[in-house]
Amino acid sequence: MNLTTKLLLGFGLSAGFLGYSQDLGKINPVLTGAPFLRIAPDARSGGMGDQGVVTSPDAFSQFWNAAKYPFSRTSSSVGLSYTPYMGKLTNDVFLLYGAFHKFLGQDERSTISASIYYFNMGQVDLTQLVGTDVASMGVSKPNEFSIDVAYGLKLSDSYSMAVTGRFIRSDLAGGFNTDTTLKAANSFAVDISGYYTSERFSSFGGYDGKLNAGFAVQNLGPKLDYTGNEESRSYLPTMARLGVGYDMYMDDLNRIGISFEGSKLLVPGSEYAGMGPDRQPRYEIPNVGPMAGIGKSFKNKNSIMYSGALEYSYDNAFSVRGGYFHESEEQGARQFATAGLGLKYRSFGLDLSYLINMSKVNSALDNTLRFGLTWNIGDETSNNDR
Numbered sequence: 001m002n003l004t005t006k007l008l009l010g011f012g013l014s015a016g017f018l019g020y021s022q023d024l025g026k027i028n029p030v031l032t033g034a035p036f037l038r039i040a041p042d043a044r045s046g047g048m049g050d051q052g053v054v055t056s057p058d059a060f061s062q063f064w065n066a067a068k069y070p071f072s073r074t075s076s077s078v079g080l081s082y083t084p085y086m087g088k089l090t091n092d093v094f095l096l097y098g099a100f101h102k103f104l105g106q107d108e109r110s111t112i113s114a115s116i117y118y119f120n121m122g123q124v125d126l127t128q129l130v131g132t133d134v135a136s137m138g139v140s141k142p143n144e145f146s147i148d149v150a151y152g153l154k155l156s157d158s159y160s161m162a163v164t165g166r167f168i169r170s171d172l173a174g175g176f177n178t179d180t181t182l183k184a185a186n187s188f189a190v191d192i193s194g195y196y197t198s199e200r201f202s203s204f205g206g207y208d209g210k211l212n213a214g215f216a217v218q219n220l221g222p223k224l225d226y227t228g229n230e231e232s233r234s235y236l237p238t239m240a241r242l243g244v245g246y247d248m249y250m251d252d253l254n255r256i257g258i259s260f261e262g263s264k265l266l267v268p269g270s271e272y273a274g275m276g277p278d279r280q281p282r283y284e285i286p287n288v289g290p291m292a293g294i295g296k297s298f299k300n301k302n303s304i305m306y307s308g309a310l311e312y313s314y315d316n317a318f319s320v321r322g323g324y325f326h327e328s329e330e331q332g333a334r335q336f337a338t339a340g341l342g343l344k345y346r347s348f349g350l351d352l353s354y355l356i357n358m359s360k361v362n363s364a365l366d367n368t369l370r371f372g373l374t375w376n377i378g379d380e381t382s383n384n385d386r
Helices: 003-017 066-071 290-297
Strands: 076-084 094-104 110-120 124-130 133-140 143-154 159-171 185-197 208-220 239-249 254-265 271-275 281-284 304-314 318-326 335-345 348-357 369-375
Touching (some): 066 159
Antiparallel strands (some): 076 369, 094 110, 124 133, 159 185, 271 281, 318 335, 335 348
16 A cells, blocks of 8 residues: 555545544553444434434434434434635635425335435545656545335334445545545444334423433444455444434423433454564454454453433424533543534424533634524424423
């Protein structure tokens, strides 16, 4: 792999995962292919500490937990979200996410949903040193995207499950033709998820309450092949998410929800591989299959992340949100607080969120304002009575 290939591959992986950092000495993150799939795409979850596996259903449930759709309050919806990325360094790197869901049949027990997630990495001007002169090698426009479809089904009045199929394409060369072996990598993945929401019950202080729980195992699939070399294939960002939440209804209009979520990257980290020629410890990432990699990932206890969120909603038309996300310093040091606002008028909704970095390491989303639009194009469902 020559210099151009290394630069392109390094740009794609680092831009999608950590952004940029000033102190790399203590950071040893687990790198994967298609790391954009770990970035929260929508403004609502962006205002709630990057969590969504257990929150109430919305148009963007496809990314987090498609099993939430059978409990949606509308029979069909569309969502579109925009996230500027690495805003302190450039203005042409961004993420776009669009999602759609629809109930099947008249019994409101099953749903079909789909989404597309696009990561534009901007324009990269490639140069090469020829003697004492810098020669242009052209322009590269790297990008990544995924397309998925999910089916959700209510297995009972309070519990549903969903399965998602996803196609992933990661083009770090951006269509630039060189003599390198770098090429666009394609793969497919599967998600399995579940969602539980109870009926309302008499709770603290005489107020009605409701319990929620959810889980998702995401991006189970073959590795991405960027170079045609078996030894350099990249794991997909396989994740396990688990969350619990509680909603308190102050009256028919006012609701307060609190939720907690834990997640783990199911990809093996570097392991001790003996002493090197310089008599220093040598570490390597195990080159095993995806399922064997999941097993080895549990040796890395630092790859567990957690978040907490609070959401106040008035008549499902106005919402204020806040959250916190924590990741260990060794795995990337993403630690930030979030704030968000949601507005709804008739069938249209607008979500805004803002991220405040609380880590010593710079974040690619620090002080970033995200936008999300939703359109409930269907009728109300019986879930409005829950």
